[in-house]
Amino acid sequence: xxxxxxxxxxxxxxxxxxxxxxxxxxxxxxxxxxxxxxxxxxxxxxxxxxxxxxxxxxxxxxxxxxxxxxxxxxxxxxxxxxxxxxxxxxxxxxxxxxxxxxxxxxxxxxxxxxxxxx
Amino acid sequence: xxxxxxxxxxxxxxxxxxxxxxxxxxxxxxxxxxxxxxxxxxxxxxxxxxxxxxxxxxxxxxxxxxxxxxxxxxxxxxxxxxxxxxxxxxxxxxxxxxxxxxxxxxxxxx
Numbered sequence: 401x402x403x404x405x406x407x408x409x410x411x412x413x414x415x416x417x418x419x420x421x422x423x424x425x426x427x428x429x430x431x432x433x434x435x436x437x438x439x440x441x442x443x444x445x446x447x448x449x450x451x452x453x454x455x456x457x458x459x460x461x462x463x464x465x466x467x468x469x470x471x472x473x474x475x476x477x478x479x480x481x482x483x484x485x486x487x488x489x490x491x492x493x494x495x496x497x498x499x500x501x502x503x504x505x506x507x508x509x510x511x512x513x514x515x516x517x518x
Numbered sequence: 519x520x521x522x523x524x525x526x527x528x529x530x531x532x533x534x535x536x537x538x539x540x541x542x543x544x545x546x547x548x549x550x551x552x553x554x555x556x557x558x559x560x561x562x563x564x565x566x567x568x569x570x571x572x573x574x575x576x577x578x579x580x581x582x583x584x585x586x587x588x589x590x591x592x593x594x595x596x597x598x599x600x601x602x603x604x605x606x607x608x609x610x611x612x613x614x615x616x617x618x619x620x621x622x623x624x625x626x627x628x
Contacts (some may be wrong), residue, residue, distance in 0.1 A: 506563070507616060
């Protein structure tokens with residue numbers, strides 16, 4: 401069964417360092433998302449991406465964050481200068497169709513990348 | 519801003535009983551509402567979606583209702599099993615994002 405894959409599974413970094421989290425969405429999916437989950441808290445929306453553009457971003461997704469789809473398969477999240485509060489599990493998700501239209505697309509999530517900022 | 523409340527942080531029930539989880543929302547009128555399951559340390563997994571003009575949706579032992587007047591969805595698992603133990607997330611569907619509730623941690627005891 402097709403799945404969303406994420407690397408690394410766990411990354412430890414020093415505060416102020418740049419981090420890139422990588423995702424390979426399901427191959428025929430067109431819509432891509434990043435979410436994060438701080439330990440013990442809810443899954444929070446960061447950004448959605450379609451047709452090589454950001455569709456929507458949350459207040460969390462400030463200038464320190466960026467996303468890119470550098471080729472036809474990868475989807476990356478970059479944090480330029482990590483802070484302690486960026487420590488969380490970051491989930492990539494993809495969907496084959498629009499979330500809300502004649503029907504609703506479901507999200508397929510990866511297993512997450514755990515980021516620890518020291 | 520949109521607010522989603524899942525009214526039980528944790529629910530503990532006996533195997534074989536029906537589990538009922540509640541999701542309430544404010545400041546939003548979603549056309550769709552979805553439910554996901556999340557196991558510890560794993561990504562959420564889609565279970566069911568229901569449209570605003572549908573009162574009820576079923577899939578095997580799962581049933582979801584959607585009351586747009588009350589701004590509430592109920593999620594039922596009938597004949598519950600220990601393998602159903604997980605956190606269940608209610609999710610409001612927007613045009614370009616899905617926002618999740620904080621989840622209800624369901625434990626089914628044998």
